[in-house]
Amino acid sequence: MSKTSGRYYNVNTNEIEIYNKTSYILTVRYSGSFESKKIVLSPNQKQKFTIRNGDYKVAASVNATNVRNYAGKEKLEGGSYTSEFYIETKTIWDR
Numbered sequence: 001m002s003k004t005s006g007r008y009y010n011v012n013t014n015e016i017e018i019y020n021k022t023s024y025i026l027t028v029r030y031s032g033s034f035e036s037k038k039i040v041l042s043p044n045q046k047q048k049f050t051i052r053n054g055d056y057k058v059a060a061s062v063n064a065t066n067v068r069n070y071a072g073k074e075k076l077e078g079g080s081y082t083s084e085f086y087i088e089t090k091t092i093w094d095r
Helices: none
Strands: 003-005 011-020 025-030 036-041 047-054 054-062 072-076 078-085
Touching: 011 025, 011 036, 025 047, 025 078, 036 047, 072 078
Parallel strands: 011 078
Antiparallel strands: 003 078, 011 047, 025 036, 025 054, 054 072
């Protein structure tokens, strides 16, 4: 699973819009020192939420055993962000 990110402004909180560009139910987790969020999106659904500034571990998963989970880190410093999650298919020869 892969993701793309968006723009930046300077404020104390962050508005994040997540777009599930898969045909599966998507669960995204933001885990930080002061705040954690769990967002569940239906296929092709978008959802906005706010979260405080800070360093976060981000994990995303779908309800399919043949799709790898996404794990990464984000430093949120105030602003508006967009994340799109999608599934990229590769054959064994593409690796």
